[in-house]
Amino acid sequence: MEESWVNSVDLHLDLAAAGSKRAALIGALREAVGRLPAGTRLPPYRSLATDLGIARNTVADAYAELVAEGRLTARQGSGTRVAQRAVPVKPVRVPKKPPAAKVVHNLRQGQPDAASFPRADWLASARRALTAAPSEAFGPGDPRGRVELRVALADYLGRARGVRTSADRIVVCSGFAHALRLLFPHVLTGPLSVESYGLPFHWSLLPRAFPLPLDERGARVAELTTKTVLLTPAHQFPTGGPLHHERRAEVVARGGLVIEDDYDGEFRYDRQPVGAVQGLDPERVLYIGSASKSLSPALRLGWMVLPEHLVGKVLAAKGEREAWASVPDQLTLADFITSGAYDRHIRRMRLRYRRRRDQLVDALSPHIGVTGISAGLHAVLRLPPGTEASVVKAAAWQGIALDGLAAFRHPDATMPAFDGLVVGYSTPPDHAYGAALEALCRALP
Template sequence: MTDSWVNLAGRLGSDLHLELAGSGGRRAVLIRALRDAIRDGRLAPGTRLPPYRSLAADLGLARNTVAEAYAELVAEGWLIARQGSGTQVAPRTEPARLPRVPDMPTRLATPAHNLRQGQPDAASFPRSAWLGAARRALGAAPNEAFGPGDPQGRHELRRALAEYLARARGVRTTPEQIVVCSGFAHALRLLFGGQVLRGPLAVESYGLAFHRSILDAASVRTVPLSLDEGGALVDELNDLKGVRTALLTPAHQFPTGGPLHPQRRVSAVDWARIHNGLIIEDDYDGEFRYDREPVGAVQGLAPERVLYIGSVSKSLSPALRLGWMVLPEHLLAPVLTVKGQREAWASVVDQLTLADFIASGHYDRHIRRMRQHYRSRRDRLVAALAANAPHITPTGIAAGLHAVLRLPPGTEHSTVQAAVRQSIAVDGLATFRHPAATMPAHDGLVVGYATPPDHGYGPALEALCRILPPGESTPLST
C-alpha cells in the first residue's frame, strides 16, 4: 500500500493527504493514517468525515475495512459518531494531557492499569515446570528432531495433543489429523490466505476485528450472525445463500460470553451436514469455566464437519506461538501443501517441551491452578462492582479471562475516553462489533481480569469503578 491523495472536496472542503504506508493490514494502515492526520492538525476537531462507503471508494478499500477503522477510532476517542450527524473528529480541550496513542496493539503504551482482554497472567507462567519439561524433552529427543522439520509438527506433540484433547475437550482425533501451527491467526492465514477455504464466511456479530482484517486481506467476505445469551443464532445460516463455512466460538462466545446452547450446537452440525458445509471451531479458552465442568468441543459431534483450532495463548502464554488444527481428513493434504516445506514453523524445542509438559501432567495441574486463580480474580471484579457500581451488570462471567460490563445507553464512548485519561487500558464493546451486524448494539466495556499483577489488581479495580457512569445498565438481547 502506498501514499494516497484522497479528493474529499465538498465533504471536507479540501484535499486530504493520507499516508497509507507501512506494515500491517489495510485496516491498521488506515487507522494509523487517520490518527496521524488528526494528531498533525490536518483533520481539525469538529471536522466531519465522509461516510465510510465514500472513503472506501476513494481509497480502493473494502467498506468493512473503513467501517472497522472508524469504529476503532471512535472507541479510542479520536472520533465521535452521532446518529444523524455522521462521524466527526472529536474535540480536544486538553491536547497536552492526551497520551500519544501507539498504533498496535495497545492504545496506552504504559498504562497504569491494564484491563485489556485476551492476555493471561504473565507472572503465573510455570517457569520451573516448563524448564523441567524442556530438559527432559531435549534429553529424550532423537537426533533427527534437530534436522529438517515436518510441516505437520512433531509427532510427539501431536500424540500428546490427541490424548489431551480427547480427554479434556471431547475432541475425536488421531495424531495424523493434527497440524501444528503458531496460533489461531496463523491458522486463518493458512486456511483462507492459502485458499484451502473460500468465502463467504459466516461469523458471529461480535469478535476480534484483527481476525476480520486477516479475512479481509484474503478477500473473504464475512457475514455476521446475530447473538443472544445462548450464543450465535445458527438458524440464520439456513438463510445465507452461498455460505458453506461458519466460524464459531462455542465454548465461550467472544467477547459477549456464554456457551453455544446445546440445541444450537446440534443445529449447526445439522446445517453443515445438509449443506456439505464446515464449522470452524475456535476453542480459545475452553478450559477456563468456573460454574461447572468445561463445555466440550462441538467437534466431538461431527469430526468430519468441524475444523477445531486451539492454542496455548490463553492457557500458558502467547509468547510460545503454539497452536493446532484438528482437520477433517479431506483438508489435511491441502493445508500441508499450503504450509509448505520451508514454512516458518513453530520451534521444535517448544513443540517437544509442550509435548512433555502435557504428557507429564503438568499442563493439567497448571490449568487447574489457573482456573482457581482466574475465578478469584473474577469474583473480586464482581464484588467491586456490587459495592461501588451496583447498576453495572457484568456478563459472560461463567468462563474465560474477561467480563463484559453493560453500560447505560450512550455512555460507552465517554467511558472509554475517561479510561484513557486515567491511564486504564480497556476496550469498548463497539470495538468488537462487525460493521455489518444488524442486531441491536449495546454499550459496554470488555474488561480483562487476568493481566494485572496481584499487587496491582486492587488498584486497577478501584480505578475502573471510578470511571464507570451512573445510571441503569441494559442486558444483551436481540
C-alpha cells in the same frame, strides 16, 4: 566493566574504493569507526595486515592518520581504540504529540497472567525433551509438526475437551491467526459467516465475512446463509455466552463446515467446561486451539484438528519449510502435557482467574452488572445506552487501559448494539488488582 573489542575477522571493512590501498583503507576505517562504540579496541595492525593481505606499514600509516584526525587513540600497552566523539550526535526531532494518559492499570482482554508462567516446570520439560529427542528432530521435519506433540495433543484434547481425533489429523501451527492464513484462501474459498462480535484482526484475514446475529443462546445459526461459519461456541468472544446445546447440534447437522475457535475453553469456573463442538462430528468441524491463553502468547504454538479431507490441502498450503513452529518448543510442550504439568497449571490458573473474576463482580456489584458466564480471562460490563465512549475516556483518565464493546462489533452487523466495556482481569499483579478495580469503579457512571 567488560572490555569492548573487535578482531580483524569480525571488523567489516569495505576496500572497494578506487585509489591506493592506503587511501582505500583509511576511508574504510573512517566508516567503520563511525559504527563502533567509543573505547572499542581495534585489532593490532600486524594481524589486520595479515588478514587483509596488505603491508604492515600501510595499516600502521592508516591508523596514524585516524589518530591524527582524532578518530582513534593509541597508547602503549592499551592498543588502538575508538576515541570519544568530540561532536555529539544530533538528536532526531520527533513531531510533538499531546501527552497520552499514563497507563497504570492494564485491564485489556486476551492477555494471560505472564507472571504465572510455569518457568520451573517448563524448564524441567525442556531438559527432559531435549535430552530424549532423536537427532533427526533438529533437521528438516514433518510439516504436520512433531509427532510427540501431536500424540500428546490427541490424548489431551480427547480427555479434556471431548475432541475426537488421532495424531494424523492434527497439524501444528503458530497460533490461531496462522491457522486462518493457512486456510484462507489456500484451502477454503468463498464467503463465510462470523459472529457479530469478535476480533477485527481475525476478520481482516478472511474473505468477505457475513455477520451472524447473537442472542442469549449464542449465534443464531438458523439464519446462516453460507456453508462455512467461524464460531467461538464454548465462550463467545467477547460477549461471554456459550452456544446453546440445541444450536450446537443444529450447526453441525446443517451440512456445512464449522471452524471452532476454542480460545479459552478450559477456563470455565461455574461448572465443568463444555466440550468442543468438534466431538459431535469430526468431519464437519475444524477445531483450532492454542497455548496463547493457557500458557503464553510468546510460545507461538497452536494446533488444528482437521477433517480428514482437509489434511492434505492444509499441508500443501503450509509447505515443506518455513511455516513451522519451533521444534524445541513443540518437544517441550509435548513433555509438559504428558508429564501432567499442563493439567496442574490449568487447575492452578483456573482457581486464580476465578478469584479474579469474583473480585471484579463483588467490586462492581454496587455500580453495574457483569454479563456472560463465569469463564475465561475477561468479562463484559453492560453500560447505560450512550455512555460507552465517555466511560472509556474516563477510564483512560484513571490510568486504565481497556476496550469498549463497540471495538469488537462487525461493521456490517444488523443486530441491536449495546454499550459495554470488555474488562480483562488476568494481567494486573495481585498487589495492584484492588487498586485497579477501585479506579474502574470511579470511571463508571
